[in-house]
Amino acid sequence: MRNLTLKHLRAVQAIVSGGKIVNAANALGLSPPAVTIQLRQLEEEIGLALFDRTTDGMRPTAAGLAFVETARVIDERLRMLEDQVDAIKGLRAGSLRLGVVSTAKYFAPRLMAAFMKEYPDIDMRLLIGNRAETIANLKNHDVDVVLMGRPTKDVPVRASAFGDHPLVIVAPPDHPLATVRDISKERIAEEDFLIREPGSGTRISLEIFFSEIPGRIDDLGVEMGSNETIKQAVMAGLGIAFISAHTIAAEVEWGRLVVLDVAGMPIRRQWFGVMRADRAVSPAMQTFHDFLMRKGAMYLPLLGKLYPETGRAVGQ
Incomplete structure (x- = not known):
């Protein structure tokens, strides 16, 4: 690969990003034939196809994806080199x-x-x-x-x-448990929860919290896509939520939400x-x-x- 250049790698990146030769050419400020030539030279050099030509556009092969990853690493190293040179010059x-x-x-x-x-x-x-x-x-x-x-x-x-990152359970101010102290895990598990998508940090923590209660994590609650949506839904009375305390401080101060006093809470992350x-x-x-x-x-x-x-x- 002695003839491999940054121009070749830039062409591969642009084709992957744009999906078509013409889109890559526009992004690079070149003509479509020029990009086609660069791609052909590179494929001849390595002896492998970098893209499958389909009716939907150019789809990278395994070799193409390997070149894209290499291009990303090189871009990163070049950017870091620039930062290091600035540091040597004494520039912040x-x-x-x-x-x-x-x-x-x-x-x-x-x-x-x-x-x-x-x-x-x-x-x-x-x-x-x-x-x-x-x-x-x-x-x-x-x-x-x-x-x-x-x-x-x-x-x-x-x-x-x-x-510190404390996690708490919140409810609307008129919730029956709003003034109850030391609510047990078993009691709070009976409530309807509003939860984030699978894999989110708060959901994982809630799953761990309820893991001792048989069957509870099998039907954890109604999924919602953002903390803002969850807060609005709790204020509307659709359920309660396990959420980062850093997302609800203002709503609690304004009296729109209350933090339930649940045994074992807050969970400190x-x-x-x-x-x-x-x-x-x-x-x-x-x-x-x-x-x-x-x-x-x-x-x-x-x-x-x-x-x-x-x-x-x-x-x-």
Whole structure:
């Protein structure tokens, strides 16, 4: 593969992204014949087809996907090289792609703003998604650092805890259990729950919490796609929810939700900053990690007294 060039890899990436030669040509600012020639040269060089030509467009073969992954790694290394050169020059510069699970969106923008104020020359992008989407972004090298409540095991990672993440059960203020103290696990299990999609961190924690009650996790509750939808549904009286305390502090303060006093609650988890273990850490990534360890907990929502009837704050 001595004749392999970045242009060849860029062409493969563009074809995969666009699905067709003409779309790849437009993205690269080239003519379709020029892209076709680059692809033909590369396929002749390696002796394998990189794409299956179908009526629906160009579909990458196993070899094509291997080239795309290589192109991603090279892009990442080039970007890190640029960051390292800036660091050698003494510049606090570089770029950072921050991925956060949807539950973390309640504090991530404030944390990000504080970091950018302290390091204005580091260019940042924020990608918010559910747990599965965020893990996929980490797998695909689309993000550098991820903020999440339960580090993934799908890829090798470095995970550093930076703050507490309490999980609680919430209900509308007029719920019969709103003023009951020390509700048992068996009693709360009788309620109708509103839950996140399979694989979400809060759902996994709820499954663990109810694992001792026979049959309870087989029919956990009604699935909803976001914390916002769940909060609105709870306020409408459709059920109760097990949710991150960091997502409901405002609604509790406004009197729209109450935290139920359930035995064994809140469940104390932690927030983690997560990076892939199989990639080098750029200066920008290291700078953000250090900031997260020093100041990350400061930007988590203030929980205050989430148990109004007792005056007790979460975690007490």
